Amino acid sequence: MGTAADNTSESGDVPMRRWSSEELATVKARLEALPPQSWTKEDHYLALDFVVQRYLSADEVRTEAEWQTARARLQAKVDANINHKETPEEALRRTKDNERHTERQERLRAPNPISLKEFTSTLLSALSRYPFAPDVSDFSPEDIQNLWLASSQITEASTWDEKYQVQDAQSAMRIRYHPAVLETCQTLRRSFETLCRARTAGCEEVKVVVRDGCRCYGWLDGTNIKISDGLASFLEEPVSGPLLSPAGSECALNESPRLCHISLIPIDPPNPGDDPEFSEWLKQTLR
Numbered sequence: 424m425g426t427a428a429d430n431t432s433e434s435g436d437v438p439m440r441r442w443s444s445e446e447l448a449t450v451k452a453r454l455e456a457l458p459p460q461s462w463t464k465e466d467h468y469l470a471l472d473f474v475v476q477r478y479l480s481a482d483e484v485r486t487e488a489e490w491q492t493a494r495a496r497l498q499a500k501v502d503a504n505i506n507h508k509e510t511p512e513e514a515l516r517r518t519k520d521n522e523r524h525t526e527r528q529e530r531l532r533a534p535n536p537i538s539l540k541e542f543t544s545t546l547l548s549a550l551s552r553y554p555f556a557p558d559v560s561d562f563s564p565e566d567i568q569n570l571w572l573a574s575s576q577i578t579e580a581s582t583w584d585e586k587y588q589v590q591d592a593q594s595a596m597r598i599r600y601h602p603a604v605l606e607t608c609q610t611l612r613r614s615f616e617t618l619c620r621a622r623t624a625g626c627e628e629v630k631v632v633v634r635d636g637c638r639c640y641g642w643l644d645g646t647n648i649k650i651s652d653g654l655a656s657f658l659e660e661p662v663s664g665p666l667l668s669p670a671g672s673e674c675a676l677n678e679s680p681r682l683c684h685i686s687l688i689p690i691d692p693p694n695p696g697d698d699p700e701f702s703e704w705l706k707q708t709l710r
Contacts, residue, residue: 439490442476451477467501526624537616542571546611549657555603569595573605574612611657614687618653621689626650629687647690 442450450473457466471494485493509517537546547559547567562570572592577585596605621629633644 437487439485439487447473447477464502464505467505468498471497471501536575537612537619539568539571542574542612543567545657546574546608546615548659549611549615550604550608552659553603553607555601556607557600557604566596566599568592570605570608574608576613610685614653614685615657617687617689618650621687622650622654624689625692626689627692628690629653630690632686632688634685643685653687 450469454466454470454473462470475490475494547562547570550556551559569592572588573596575585575589577589581589593605618629628647628649631643631646631648633641
């Protein structure tokens, strides 16, 4: 199959050999069938080869010599991990890392809706930057209350009374304002609350996912932004991160904010025991 390092004589400009779909399927089935505790060193090497062959993008051109050099370096890391005996201190650190990860995921899943006061001071000013939205001063106290309720997310934990309040508020907003006002506010609030939850969970960055068909900010898809920049963009502070979803974009001017739908995925910060070199390599490989 050409997975072993018996082709090291191949060098120069010879391209790195890529596995066929059949080879990938064969190796995947073999590794999945083996209990982890019965893996040999060669099985770990094979898993390393599989990860690279499966996730290295086709446009990443490398020579066979470059790959074999990188492969030998990565195999040395595998050897170090196999031969390493976990100390009590390391076991304790691993347990704490797992607990910290579990706690972070629970914080990210918690609804944690923003208060009416924070909604008024932050989201209304961001919403007013869109050409189809009224100025903040044009909203009556009742409008603000309704928009705050209408932009809330209904969850499984919501009571019937809460669901009715949200639905009534949505009906009231659709009567008074253009539908894009509520849709945009819901998108802004979802992004803002995601950033707040991620910050509370200890994350530093989020990944931006842009809906297919967006003609103005598609280039942001797949990029990472700092949570501090994302939050600051709601306050019109001069930062690198744009307002999410972007005001002044082609989609916003056409009163079709759904075309600029942006989702944010919190990125877990690295654990203290992580290998930064390998983490960066894997990030670059899978990008």
